[in-house]
Amino acid sequence: MRRVAVELLEPGMIVARSIFDSEGNCLLGAGVTLTDYYIQRLKELGIVSIYVEDDLFDSLGEIKEPISEQTRLETIKEVRKNFQALEANRRINTRHVKKMVDTILDELMSNREVLINLSDIRTYDDYTFSHSCNVCVLSLLTGITLGYNELKLKELGIGALLHDIGKIRVSKELLNKRGELTKNEYAEIKKHAAYGFDILRTYEDIPLLSAHIAFQHHERWDGKGYPRGLNQEQIHEYARIVAVADVYDALLADRPYRSAYSINQAVAILNHMSGLYFEPRILAALVSNVAVYPIGSVVMLNTGEIGVVVDVNRNAPTRPVVRVVFDRRLLRLKNPHEVDLSNLSTVYIARVLTEQDIIHLKSGTFVPQDASDTTQE
Structure with missing residues (x-):
């Protein structure tokens, strides 16, 4: 199979990988033959590319991933529920969050030899929820590579899964804006880091270091990040990990203002940012878990x-x-x-x-x- 931009889809192509929304509903199942109607609906849903079967190359069979599709969908659904709860002035279900982190961690530990091959398909509206799940997986894989014990991995996983929770206080129109942000708009978006810390530190059963991930994940290794301009060792290591995972996954996503980068392009971009945005040691640990040329390329x-x-x-x-x-x-x-x-x-x-x-x-x-x-x- 291969990933194809929606504008290049043609009737008769066959969907190779099912597409789900953040509530776990199947929007289009694997094996479905595309029609003009389906292609138009994909565009209306804000889906920019999908995986299709390819008759030029033989079938590759099932591509194994570090976590199951079921766990990924359940995690995305849980993140969505917690964002919606906060928007409705209710509390985060911290017990469910911890349970999802435990499940992800168990599966990652059972699949240590499996590299990340596929990037998921997501609608614009569901981006933050899928992104939160992916950043959690990438961060935990990095922590495992760095030799973290179970306690540290769980602290890292909770913070990674909720690193963008502060975005509930930023308008969706601004978050999904096409084109360049104004100086004032960018300043408003940057507030989500402090918002997230303020939210998470009110929960006694969420480790304070997990809350600091939300606060510090946009700090840069060279001290030119935000909100406090911390540099190098001033930035907690958990946040340094999530910073790399955050940018890597963002590069792989279709956004309103650009199409997704390929995995090898994303890795090349990260390498150029090493020593400026990211600690080189942590970047190397994350990339060691990525199939630079994924199966099907x-x-x-x-x-x-x-x-x-x-x-x-x-x-x-x-x-x-x-x-x-x-x-x-x-x-x-x-x-x-x-x-x-x-x-x-x-x-x-x-x-x-x-x-x-x-x-x-x-x-x-x-x-x-x-x-x-x-x-x-």
């Missing part, structure tokens, strides 16, 4: 051959297993073969093909470009 090798990523190597994330489908002359192979790039020192991924590239490849009009997209170790 269509890639061109430096040999000129084109194939699809069918497996990842945890110890060499930039060197996955690729099923070669086209030779260097762009002729489709009758018998595709797999190459494990971790065993080949001179062969590497030159770039990931875009959706437009794949369309041209199918039509026979694809023109190779110079390698410029590589993420080498």
